[in-house]
Amino acid sequence: MNIDKKLFDVFIEELQEHLQNIRTHINSFFETDDVAVFNQIIKELHTLKGSSAIIGFKRLTDIFHNLENYFNKIKTNLNESDKVKIVELIDQLEKIPNNLDNPEDICTNINNILSGKTVSSSPTLDKSVHHSNKVDQNKIVEIKKDYFEIQNEIHNILEKINIEKYLKKKIYAKLESLGYKLNRLNLKSFSILDEKIKNIAFSTASKFNKKIKVVIENSDVEADETIINVINEALVHIVRNAVYHGVESPAERKKSNKSETGTIKISYHKLNDRILITVEDDGQGIDIEKVIAKAIEAKLISKEELKDLNEESVINLIFSDKISTSETIDEVSGRGVGMQIVKEKIESIGGIIEVETEKHRYTRFLLNVPFTFQSIMTKIIYSAGLDLAIPLTFIDSIEKYDENKLISKDNKKYYQHKNKLYSTISLANLLNITNVKEKLIMFFKNSATALIFESAKENILLDIIKLKGFNGAYKHYIGFSTYNNAPIGILSPSELDGKPLIVPQTTEDSFSTKPSAKKTVLIVDDNKIILNTLENILENNYKIIKAKNGIEAINILKSNEVNLVLTDIEMPEMDGFTLIQKIREKDDHLPIIVLTSRGDQKDIQNGMNLGANGYFIKKDFDNQALLKKIKELI
Template identity: 35%
Template sequence: MIENNKLRELFVDEVLYHIRQARDFLNKSFESSKDSAEVFKIVKVFHTIKGSAGIMGLEKFTDILHTCETFFQAINKAGYTPETKIKAIKIIDEIETLISNFPDKFDQHLKNLEDIISSKNEDEAPIEKPAENIKKDEIKTSGIKINTDIVAQLRQLAQEVTQIVEYSFSPVSNKEKKKYKDKVSELFQHIENITLVSLEELTPKIKNIAHYTATKLNKDINIDINFNKVGVDKRFFSIVEEALIHLVRNSISHGIESPEVRKEKGKNDKGSIIVTASSHGSKIKITVEDDGQGINIEAITKKAIEQNILTENEAKTASANMLINLIFRPNFSTAETIDNISGRGIGLDIVKERVEAVGGLIKVSTSNKGTKFILEMPVSFNIMYCGILSTKGEKVAIPLYLIDRFISIKEHMLIRDNRSNRIIYNEKEYEHISISNFFATESEYDAIGVIVMGKETVLSFEKYEGEKLFYVKQLTGVITSVPNIIGFAVDDTFRPIAIINPLTISSSNLYPINSTVENQKSIKSKKHTALVADDNNLIKEMISDFLKGENIDADTAQNGVEALKLFKNNNYDIIITDIEMPEMDGISLLKEVRSGNKVVPVIILSSKGDENDIKLALKNGANGYFVKKFFTRENFIKKVKSLL
């Protein structure tokens, strides 16, 4: 096996590209009357991959790929049987898994592939792997690599323009100012769109899984997928993938009837599943709709009573919507037996939890004509339209699309007893939470309430401050440990404002935001900052990671001129610089730093290791010198700590 990492990366990219082509050809061969033409394309794909594997020295993999090629050649001549259809999907699944994890567990994946070819894993469903990992320094969208440093710079520029528009155009009319703001909002949206991952990448896999499930259950389906060029934040991609896999499988397993039953009902023999996506400002909407038998509410009610989720009296008064949403409860299913393909309710609790954790929403509606699931999610973690709620001068923000409606709160609507605070609105009972709870204060009377979309909760507050497009900051080390908070932003007075997730809020898990902000301040006060100057991107990244591991934030510069500009505009606790850099070398940078600042420590990290080079650096004020050839992380960190 070739050890060259660059060649490995090229090999993985190439094979993943071809295997996704094979998925597409496979779906077309299932759906086309002239399937042999598409199968022949799959044969050619395996022949191409086999050649690449041979060049990489992967002899065993090459032999297995030859067997796969022969397998598809046989299908090309004789056509599919249900067994070969299932095997074809499983082969492509396993190769994608093998390559996505290459070279980890390579021998095990080869063994799995051999077993599939010899039909030893007949009853196993296709593997559901999470969306492929995206490297820290780049985002892949439709095959294009995007440098996240450039995106970050664009975001910063857009923020600065926002502030200029807000505070430097006071003579301009409100109408003109709004026009500027709208353009800046549009700029933000375009910047975020650059980093989105296209949902189109999921189409071949979702179709594969649909055909696999239908074949295993002896059902006929048509599946139509139209993502309309919608993209999502790379951090949401695996959540959407997981949700769609569950929903499509459940539609086929528990929604779509058998061809015989459909005939009896006067329906088309083939069931229909339609998956669509659309973009609505800062949110996306994904719909999975089938024309099956719908969700059996009577069966849900019976199971809920059996499991002591509802009493018989509660079941009689419960709304249809409440009963339908019981399918999202953990371990809840109306199926008499659980199979390894799907079960309506099996896994849906996890899907709902993951979707809501990122500020998303999942809804379901049903009738005897079919079932529709709707996912609503923010396009990105980075920008979000929010409504601003305030009580006693303290503010929080809530994503706009999670606001169902505003209501006026009257004293007679409030219920206070040992069941916690509740509120009655339109003869319906809601949990009542005041925004003041987030600040560990009390509000005697909140005049306004907002009903949370998809949740029987009312958030109350004193004043609605309007809507704003926020650039959301994730607070490392804090946001992951504090419930109910999506992120933080800055309001018009440059104060931090928490963006709360109303879907996860309950009176039992409230956590004061002011203590969160104090925690963040204390964390920031402990942090040091560093400036790293080197024209080698790998070195910059490596040193920055080392520093980050020691709770030191690092800014980077490509050369001495760029570093000097950063130094003059910021207060750094330490500087690490190379010597040989374009435009201004490290010694010249050192002299400039020392001419205006005698305190900040400077470490030289260079390929030059002659005695004269070291003496020159120390003579001009360097506090340490590391030769890259003999560099060790331990010694470097030890030196940095001694200088801080």
């Protein structure tokens, strides 16, 4: 079936909008038990039935017709089993936009639910957030592209002319400020999660015959879509667990002189460059005794070690994948696995998660995350001539290091701080450096490990460069950035384990091209499909390192032996022409091949004049010709 693309795009947008409205109405029904909202649901389904008929999706037309009849029927004769059906139906409807190429299974499931048959499916939430965006993303990309081209040109001019340092610094600051604002043009509101999260809560409550209400405050706070997608996943686990573990059954709540309906409250607060998200339920709290018993059973701690743990440390044991206070493990229960996922996700974006609880009263999760994944506020620390960055939100305190506070226990040495014992890691040891007098100690939130280092510098906002193509040796890092015109690693304290760090080298004046058993090719392109395609073509004969822009490539070249660079021209942050120029300023011999969509004679001449050794056009791409050229050069 041939469908006009514009018409298809309009249908997709309309479908998502009407499904969002249906979800809102269903949530309203669960909150109020008012079947009058079914009239609104029927209108939405009627509209979708007509739209799918016009575009030619007959199977969907039939499904929306059957659903319209079903809601017409139950609005005057609703029973408890219908509530379960509604939960299952919304779960299936959610999946339609991502399965329009083959909706048969979903349509079959919906018909089975309507006829009373069981469907092997649980209420789920997509890992990514789908919504229409009022800002034209293509225009933003074009503006950013123009900005980075102008930025590179200004940078090159300023480096070549005689100008006062303070004036040059002022111009750079203005450019940085403008780039900072451009990176925030595509912020979205957390409100796009509201109805989905409510639906997850009501779905889970229906499954376990519990009554809840969901209160969401200040969800108009904005963040990058990447951040929102991570929070989306985290809230799914937290809210499900709040319903399952936290909120008691109506009978239990009545015995405790509570309302039969439990409350889950989610609130968002903007704190400078951070966002604090609080998720609280008024349920039974975390059973500390049960957590301890499970931890001892799983051999996470011993009874002897338990004496040194405060309540906060015990509560944090729920983030272990070996801990669950549930008697059964399924897609809803089991705090352990779910909470471990939440912690990993939050920390992957430079955030932290904390837990507060009081027995029989509440459990509260506090998520402190950046509002943009591209930047993070950090503390710069220093040992033996090397700078490293630590995200501020991980840091609890920094104090003068006092050897007299070292205590020996079980043949190990611990540092005593505020009636708590900490394992210590020396930054100098991590860097494989000796004879360093370390004077300061840093304590982290939700961690029993402290870091000893030489000195602390400024707090600074760093743009994160996520490295691609590297192995687990770089697990210590959230990412990398540039500081004082040199690469700097951004450490993840949760990954500090005493093993040596691989750090970005800042002292090399030129890029190394020493031969190795298998020659290394650095592929630079912001298109994942191109990166993966080239990797598949070259990986049998060459070691592959990948970068998504020129800045990332420059940092990789400073700390890796590379024998050839294969680069695109049009990339964010630093384009291919600038990358070639930067490489040639340091190294006249490193082979560079351009693979780009830009095939004008002027572009080809520009690339070759800057120092490229070969120039290929993507639309005429011949992998054999590329392989032959690479073999000639290295």
